[in-house]
Structures are given as structure tokens and as C-alpha cells.
Amino acid sequence: xxxxxxxxxxWPLWEVFIRSKAGLDHxxxxxxxxxxxxxxxxxxxxxxxxxxEGVSIWVVESKHVHASDPDSSGAMFDPASDKIYxxxxxxxxxxxxxxx
Amino acid sequence: MTVRDFQQAFDExxxxxxxxxxxxxxxxNYRKTLIRQISQHAHSEIVGMLPEGNxxxxxxxxRRKAVLLAKVQDEAGHGLYxxxxxxxxxxxxxxxxxxxxxxxxxxxxxxxYPTTSWADMGAIGWLVDGAAIMNQVALCRTSYGPYARAMxxxxxxxxxxxxxxxxxxxxxxxxxxxxxxMVQESIxxxxxxxxxxxxxxxxxxxxxxxxxxxRVKRFTNDELRQRFVDVTVEQCNILGMKLPDPALKWNExxxxxxxxxxxxxxxxxxxxxxxxxxKERLDARTKxxxxxxxxxxAALAYSEKRKxxxxxxxxxx
Amino acid sequence: MKNQILYTLQLADNALxxxxxxxxxxxxxxVLEQDIALTNISLDFLGQARGFYQHAANLFNALPQxxxxxxxxxxxLEEKINKGENIDEDDLAYLRDGWDFRNLLITEQPxxxxxxxxARAFYIDIFNHLYYTRLQKSSDLQxxxxxxxxxxxxxxxxxxxxxxxIRLGDGTEESHAKMQTALNDLWPFTGEMFRMTDIEKEMAxxxxxxxxxxxxNDWKQQVTTIADEATMQxxxxxWMQEGGKDGRHSEHLGYILAELQFIxxxxxxxxx
Numbered sequence: 001x002x003x004x005x006x007x008x009x010x011w012p013l014w015e016v017f018i019r020s021k022a023g024l025d026h027x028x029x030x031x032x033x034x035x036x037x038x039x040x041x042x043x044x045x046x047x048x049x050x051x052x053e054g055v056s057i058w059v060v061e062s063k064h065v066h067a068s069d070p071d072s073s074g075a076m077f078d079p080a081s082d083k084i085y086x087x088x089x090x091x092x093x094x095x096x097x098x099x100x
Numbered sequence: 101m102t103v104r105d106f107q108q109a110f111d112e113x114x115x116x117x118x119x120x121x122x123x124x125x126x127x128x129n130y131r132k133t134l135i136r137q138i139s140q141h142a143h144s145e146i147v148g149m150l151p152e153g154n155x156x157x158x159x160x161x162x163r164r165k166a167v168l169l170a171k172v173q174d175e176a177g178h179g180l181y182x183x184x185x186x187x188x189x190x191x192x193x194x195x196x197x198x199x200x201x202x203x204x205x206x207x208x209x210x211x212x213y214p215t216t217s218w219a220d221m222g223a224i225g226w227l228v229d230g231a232a233i234m235n236q237v238a239l240c241r242t243s244y245g246p247y248a249r250a251m252x253x254x255x256x257x258x259x260x261x262x263x264x265x266x267x268x269x270x271x272x273x274x275x276x277x278x279x280x281x282m283v284q285e286s287i288x289x290x291x292x293x294x295x296x297x298x299x300x301x302x303x304x305x306x307x308x309x310x311x312x313x314x315r316v317k318r319f320t321n322d323e324l325r326q327r328f329v330d331v332t333v334e335q336c337n338i339l340g341m342k343l344p345d346p347a348l349k350w351n352e353x354x355x356x357x358x359x360x361x362x363x364x365x366x367x368x369x370x371x372x373x374x375x376x377x378x379k380e381r382l383d384a385r386t387k388x389x390x391x392x393x394x395x396x397x398a399a400l401a402y403s404e405k406r407k408x409x410x411x412x413x414x415x416x417x
Numbered sequence: 418m419k420n421q422i423l424y425t426l427q428l429a430d431n432a433l434x435x436x437x438x439x440x441x442x443x444x445x446x447x448v449l450e451q452d453i454a455l456t457n458i459s460l461d462f463l464g465q466a467r468g469f470y471q472h473a474a475n476l477f478n479a480l481p482q483x484x485x486x487x488x489x490x491x492x493x494l495e496e497k498i499n500k501g502e503n504i505d506e507d508d509l510a511y512l513r514d515g516w517d518f519r520n521l522l523i524t525e526q527p528x529x530x531x532x533x534x535x536a537r538a539f540y541i542d543i544f545n546h547l548y549y550t551r552l553q554k555s556s557d558l559q560x561x562x563x564x565x566x567x568x569x570x571x572x573x574x575x576x577x578x579x580x581x582x583i584r585l586g587d588g589t590e591e592s593h594a595k596m597q598t599a600l601n602d603l604w605p606f607t608g609e610m611f612r613m614t615d616i617e618k619e620m621a622x623x624x625x626x627x628x629x630x631x632x633x634n635d636w637k638q639q640v641t642t643i644a645d646e647a648t649m650q651x652x653x654x655x656w657m658q659e660g661g662k663d664g665r666h667s668e669h670l671g672y673i674l675a676e677l678q679f680i681x682x683x684x685x686x687x688x689x
Contacts, residue, residue, distance in 0.1 A: 010194045011400060011448070013187065021463075030250070031184040032450055033193065042577065043450040046457050047177055047388045050170075051257070054276040149444035155672075156440050160680035160689035161432075161507045162470070165440075166463050172443050173456040180449050193449075218689070268689070275687050384445070392447025393676055394595070395531045399586025405587065 014040040014063055016048055019056035027056050034059075114315055119245035130314055133307070134244050135189050137197045137316065142182035143207035145175045147200075147381050151215040152224060160218060167264050168221060174261065178254045185246040193221055201386045208232075209367070210293050212375030219272060219279075219286035225265010227287070227294040230332065233299070234324045243315040259407075266335065272344040273339045280340075287336070290345045295359075296367045298325040304364075329357050418607065419488065422476045423519065426509065427662060428560075429471030431522035435438075436462030436543065437478055437673060438528055444563045447531055461570040470506035475559075478503045481648075489517050495687060496616065500673050504637040511681035522661040523606035525669045529599065532592070533586055536599035538578035543639050544610045544632070545571040551627040560625065579643045586647025593648065600644070600654050608657025611636070 011033040017026035031046045032042035040059040048054065106125040113120060120126055149172050156172060159165035181192045199205035210228050215221070236258060239251040269286075272279040299305060299321040302415075311317035329348075336343050347360035371376070446452030456477035477485065485498050494512040497504060523541060528534045549571055552564035585596040611633045613621070620626025644651050660666065680689065 009397065009400065010192055011396065013184075030181055030186070030253070031668075032180060033448065034450065035399045037405070038580070039399075042580075043454065046454040047180055047450060050173070050177065050457070067123055071119065071125070146444075146449070153444035155441055157437060157624070157676045158679050160511075162463065162467050162510055164689060166460060166467070169440055169443060169456060169460055169463065171451055173460070176444070176449055176453045176456070180453070183449070192426060223493060271688060275689075277686075388445040391445075391530065393448040394589070394591050397586070398592030399584045401592075402584040402588040 011035050011061070014044075014059045015062050015065055016040070016044040017058040017060075018044070018054035019058075022053055022055055026056065027052075031062060037061075051077055101409070114243055114313075116317070117241075117243075118222075119248060120243050121245045129310075130316075133190055133311060133314070134247065134314060135186055135191050137184055137311075138186040138189075138247055139191070139199065140206050140208075142186060142196065143200045143205055144211065145179035145182060147207045147385060149179075150381055150384055151176045151211055151213070151377070152221060154183050154215050155218060157222050158218070159221075164221075164268070165227045171261055171264060174257050178257070181253055182247075182248040185244075185250040188246045197389060201382065201389060203373070203382070206371065209295060209370040209375060210297050211381060212370050212378045213289070213293055214377050216289075217282050217286055219269065219282040220290070222268030222272065222283065223286040223290040225261055225263075226269055226335070227265075227290050228297065229258060229261040229265060231294045231297045231328050233262060234328045238318045238324065241315075241318055243363050247316075261397050269339055269341075273341065280332045283339065284341050287341050292363065292366075293370075295325060295329070295362055297399070298328070300364070300367070301362075329359050333357055334343070418476065418480060419484065420616045420619050421625060422473050422480075422488070423467050423616050424626055425476065425560065426472040426517075427501075427519035427616075429466050429473060429509070430518045431524050432462045432466035432469060434518070434520040434670070434673060435524035436460075436466060437677060438526075438628060439538075440523065441528055442534065455534075458570075458574055458577070460573070462566070465563065465567045465570070465620075466510070467506055468566070469560075470509045471561065472559045474503075474505050474509060487521050489513055491517055494680075507681070511678045515666055515674055516526060516664040518666065518674070519662050519664060520622055520670075521606070521609050522658055523609070523669055525667060525673060526603065526606060527663070530595060532595040532599040533602070535578055535581040535585060536591055536596070536603045538574065539600075539643070540603060540607050540610075540640065542571060542578045543576040543636055544642075546575045546633055547591060547632045547639075548629065551632070554624075555626070556624040582643055582649070583647040585646070586649045589676075597649055600624065600649055604652045604654065605656060606660045608655075609659040609661060612657075612662075614662050 012035070014032055014034055014037075015031050016029045018029040019026045029044070032040065032043050034043050037059055039055050042059075044057045044059055045054075049057070056077055107286060110120070110124070110125070110126060110130075120130075128334060132263050152168065152175075153172050155245045156165065157168055159168050179198065183196060196205065200207065213223070217267075233255070236251055240248055240255055241252065242248045269283050272283050302308060302320045302322045305321055308317060308320055312320065333343065333348065345360045347358060347359050373379075436459050436611055438453055439462065443452065443456045443459070448556070477488075483499060486495070487496075489495060490513045491512055492503070494508055497508060497512070523537060526537060527535075528537075546568070549564040549568040553561050553568060555561040555564065582596065582600075585592040587593070609632050613630050617626055617629060621628040643649060646650075
């Protein structure tokens with residue numbers, strides 16, 4: 001994320017993550033402005049869950065999000081592309097085996 | 101990597117339809133164009149709250165009142181999603197407001213027309229939101245990731261807007277003579293400004309070519325305008341109303357409706373500040389902003405005080 | 418039965434008129450996120466109003482024709498009733514005149530600045546929270562159901578307005594002064610919440626209504642706790658405005674109704 005121009009009168013920016021239903025991950029929904037975490041959660045409830053989109057909310061102040069550098073994405077992510085053993089279909093198992 | 105390499109990598113991504121994300125390298129002009137377009141879009145949502153907000157207190161039934169309120173609230177939400185998308189490009193919301201209030205940034209001219217009857221709530225939903233949706237659906241695949249994601253969210257929510265508008269007109273068109281008259285009068289006023297929403301014709305749209313190349317825009321103004329006319333004619337027939345254009349006629353050869361010449365003089369006048377409500381709309385936005393300054397300052401001051409106090413408490417402990 | 422209807426209408430009118438006032442903020446809030454929050458609250462009240470009006474309309478329609486006549490002083494509504502037609506939520510909201518409205522005076526007070534809106538919300542929300550908590554146990558199951566649903570909403574409202582009282586009270590010098598003025602100015606409208614009319618007394622004794630007078634101590638204590646945290650002083654004046662519950666209103670209600678009812682009045686009998 002590029003540095004936000006500093007404007008001391010502007011409320012801080014927060015990133016909002018919503019769990020849409022029990023059992024699922026929190027997913028990035030968007031961002032908003034709030035003075036503190038409490039208000040950010042409440043604003044997120046009003047802004048991002050007006051249509052019952054969520055059962056749980058995380059907020060984190062945007063300046064605390066550290067992102068990987070896209071220009072080194074080769075080093076960061078390509079090594080995983082040949083480690084297919086992390087995927088369940090890698091394993092050749094008998095057809096009669098179920099529930100696995 | 102040199103700038104040229106970066107440029108080449110960027111161009112390749114665009115060609116391969118890979119979304120550009122905030123931290124990716126991008127040409128300055130791409131960034132500028134996006135900031136201009138996204139903030140203009142955000143401002144349109146926020147200013148667009150005013151003409152409809154105007155009727156919230158006068159809605160003719162409790163159901164209509166609730167729906168209209170929820171709809172105008174959605175527009176606030178859409179403005180917020182878009183401001184957030186623009187903020188990923190390194191501009192703050194306050195800076196964008198500043199540009200709006202000083203007239204440096206534009207917003208959709210349609211909102212500079214007055215809402216003078218209840219039927220306008222229907223016509224805006226049907227025609228104005230209908231035209232906006234044409235644009236927005238195309239933008240769901242725009243090349244800048246945060247913008248595209250905001251648009252996906254917005255499009256999901258927008259579909260109810262057009263439906264509620266059309267439902268208002270349908271209900272009225274089944275009603276009394278005076279209600280039908282109200283509907284027709286409203287369509288007469290909103291039809292041409294709705295067509296203008298797609299922007300200048302392609303041969304007069306200086307930014308279109310570059311925006312198409314960057315896949316910020318996916319269709320030209322004229323393409324989208326034609327698509328809108330084609331779908332709207334049939335919807336109008338169902339209402340039993342007439343679109344106010346004597347030149348409107350099916351063209352078998354083109355497979356599209358022909359329509360009359362847009363009054364571009366009016367278009368440019370409204371864009372340049374001479375619309376019926378330009379001043380009112382900007383004044384209302386500026387007033388809300390200025391009246392809110394002490395509130396925003398107070399909340400911030402409170403949060404700073406609280407941080408100070410908790411620091412002291414931690415030290416004392 | 419008549420009192421049950423009038424009692425239900427009082428609850429409905431409170432929610433409608435107050436929700437209407439809040440809806441005036443839509444598009445004009447001090448910060449976008451709060452514009453959205455306030456509109457949510459307005460929508461909550463509108464939903465509550467509809468629930469209460471629908472219930473009142475059902476109760477009314479079940480009355481024998483003779484009992485229906487003369488309940489309202491509004492010409493248009495009486496005409497409809499005299500024709501033997503059923504009435505609905507919109508007839509009650511749009512066709513009654515000011516003297517038939519039973520909302521508290523505080524709900525019709527103008528929005529003023531953000532501090533005034535917050536002070537009004539603060540007094541109302543803490544009251545509503547206590548009130549709906551009791552109303553959940555109403556012997557009128559419809560009222561109980563509406564209260565149960567509404568309680569979730571007002572729990573949130575109460576938190577929202579209390580937090581704002583604290584932020585403004587303990588914010589800047591300017592906000593401190595504005596918050597104090599707003600709390601002072603609206604104070605005389607709080608007494609009416611706890612003053613029981615004969616209708617309310619009857620409803621409370623049937624276990625269908627709430628004994629509002631009994632809520633005062635809890636209300637005062639909660640309001641004081643928040644005010645303290647906000648570095649605010651609650652006024653000690655005891656003179657209170659009243660009349661809303663009996664249909665005697667401030668000048669503001671007339672203007673609210675002129676807007677609210679405009680279309681129904683200008684184009685009577687049409688479907689929208």
C-alpha cells in the first residue's frame with residue numbers, strides 16, 4: 001500500500017475483514033475511517049454488513065498491514081508451485097477408500 | 101529493472117488481463133486517470149444522495165420510505181467503497197473532498213437536475229441507475245483490482261435500485277390519470293440527461309482511447325449508450341409510456357434503435373456549472389463537511405486523549 | 418381494546434416521528450461512516466413503527482363498526498372508516514392529524530447540530546432500552562414480539578449514542594460546550610417519558626404495557642454514569658415539558674406532518 005499522504009485531521013484508515021458465516025475465513029471486505037478500533041468495528045457493521053454479510057468482523061489499522069513486495073513475487077510465491085504434495089490430489093489412493 | 105522494463109511488465113499484465121494491484125508499478129498517467137475516474141465516481145454517489153434524499157421525508161408510504169432510505173444509504177456505502185479504492189492509489193478522502201468542494205473534481209451531471217415529483221424517484225431508479233449500471237457492469241472487469249472489486253460489490257447492491265425505481269413507475273402507471281401524467285412528465289425530464297450520462301460521443305471523448313488501451317474502460321461511451329437505449333425502449337412500452345424522442349426508431353439493418361441528437365450544448369453547460377442545481381448540490385455538500393468539522397476534530401481529540409491516558413496508566417502500573 | 422390501540426399508536430408514533438427526524442440527516446452527516454450509521458438507526462425506527470402500526474390497524478379493524486367511529490379527529494381517516502373499509506399502517510401514519518399523534522415531544526424536536534441529535538438520541542435510547550426490555554414480557558404477544566426484535570436494535574443505538582456523548586463531552590473545548598448545551602436544552606423533554614397517562618396506567622396494570630414511571634431510577638443512573646464519563650453535568654431543573662402523549666404538541670410536529678403526509682393529502686386515495 002502506498003504511503004497515505006499524512007493529514008493530521010483525517011480519521012485513520014482501517015481494513016475490514018468479514019467472516020460471512022461460521023466456519024469460513026475472514027475475508028477482506030474493504031476499508032473505512034474511524035478514530036479507534038471500537039468505532040471501526042461498529043462502522044464496519046454499518047457499512048459492510050447491511051445485508052447480513054457477516055457473523056464476525058476483524059479490523060486492523062491500515063498502517064499496520066505489511067505487504068510483500070510485488071516485484072519479488074517470483075521469490076515469494078513461485079517455489080510453492082512445484083510442491084504439489086501440499087494438495088490432496090497428489091496422492092494415489094485406492095478408489096474404495098472413502099471419507100478421506 | 102529500468103522504467104522501460106517496468107513499463108513493459110505493466111503492459112504485458114494489461115494485455116494478459118492480469119489485475120493491477122496497489123503496490124504494483126504503474127505509469128503515472130494510469131494512476132492519475134484512475135484517481136480522477138474513481139473519485140469522480142465516488143463523488144457522483146455522494147452528491148447523488150441529495151436529489152433522492154430530498155424525497156425521503158415525503159415518501160408516500162412507509163414501505164416506500166424505508167426502501168428509499170435504504171437506497172440512498174446504499175449510495176453512501178458505494179461512495180465509501182469507491183473512496184477507499186481511490187485511497188489505495190495514494191490520495192486521501194479529505195483531499196478528494198477538497199477537490200469536490202473547490203470544483204476541481206467533477207461528478208455526474210445528472211445530479212444537477214432537480215427532483216420535483218415523486219415519480220422522479222421511479223425515473224431515477226429506472227433510467228439513471230439503469231444507465232449507471234450499464235457503466236458499472238463493464239467496470240467490474242476494469243484493470244485496477246481495488247476498483248474492480250468495489251464495482252463487483254456495488255453491482256450486487258445496485259440491482260435492487262433499478263427494480264425499486266421501475267416498481268414505483270409501474271405502480272403509478274396502473275393508477276389514476278394524474279399518476280400516469282406524473283410518470284410521463286418525469287420520463288420526459290430524465291430521458292435526455294440519462295443519455296448524457298454516458299459522456300461525450302466517441303469522436304469528442306479525448307480520454308477514451310487511452311482508457312480503453314489500459315482496460316480501465318471496457319466499452320466506449322457510444323457503445324454503452326446504444327446498449328442502454330436498446331433495453332430501455334421495451335421497458336418503457338411495458339409502462340405504457342413514451343420516450344420523448346420523435347427520432348427513436350428500430351433500425352433493422354443495424355439491429356439497434358436509432359435515436360435523436362443529444363443536446364450537447366446543454367450537456368457542456370451542466371458540466372461547466374450551469375445546471376439547475378449545481379450550486380445547491382455543492383453548497384449542501386460543503387455545508388455538511390464544514391458543519392461536521394468540529395465533530396470530526398472532537399472525536400479525534402478524544403481518541404488521542406484516551407491513548408495518552410492508557411500510556412500513563414501502563415507507565416504507572 | 419380502544420386503549421390498547423391508542424397505546425400501540427403511542428409507541429408507533431414515537432418510532433415514526435423520531436425515525437423521520439433521523440432520516441433528515443441522510444446525506445448531510447459529518448462523516449460518511451456516521452451518515453450510514455445514522456441511516457441504519459433511522460431504518461430501525463421505521464421498521465419498529467411499521468410493526469406497531471400494523472398491529473394497531475389489525476386491532477382497529479377487529480372492532481365493531483360502532484366502536485370505530487370517533488376514535489380519530491381526522492376527516493380523511495374518518496371518511497374511510499365510515500365507509501366500512503379496513504385501515505392499514507399507511508392510513509394511520511399518513512391520514513391522522515397532529516392532535517391524534519401521541520409521540521413524546523422529544524422525538525419531534527429538530528435535529529439541530531450533531532450534539533443536539535446525539536443528546537436526543539442518548540436520552541431516548543437509554544429509555545427505549547429499559548422500556549423494550551420490559552415490553553418483551555407484555556401480555557399482548559404482538560407487542561412482546563416487536564419489543565423483542567427492537568431490543569436488539571436499541572441495544573446498539575444505546576451504545577452508539579453513549580459513545581458519542583463521551584467523545585463530544587470529552588473531546589475538544591468546543592465539542593464539550595456544544596454537548597453540554599444540547600444536554601441542557603433537551604433535558605426538559607425527558608420527564609414526559611416517565612409520566613404515566615391514564616391509558617398507560619391501565620395498560621401497565623393489565624400487564625400489556627410498561628410501567629414507565631418505574632424506569633426512572635435506572636434511566637437516571639445510566640444517564641448519569643455516561644454523563645460523568647463524558648465530563649458532563651446533567652441539569653438539576655425539574656420543570657418538564659409535556660403534552661405529546663395527549664396529542665398536545667410543539668409547533669414542530671405540524672411541519673413534520675406537512676412533509677410526511679404531503680402526497681397522501683394532495684392525491685388522496687391513490688396507490689403508490
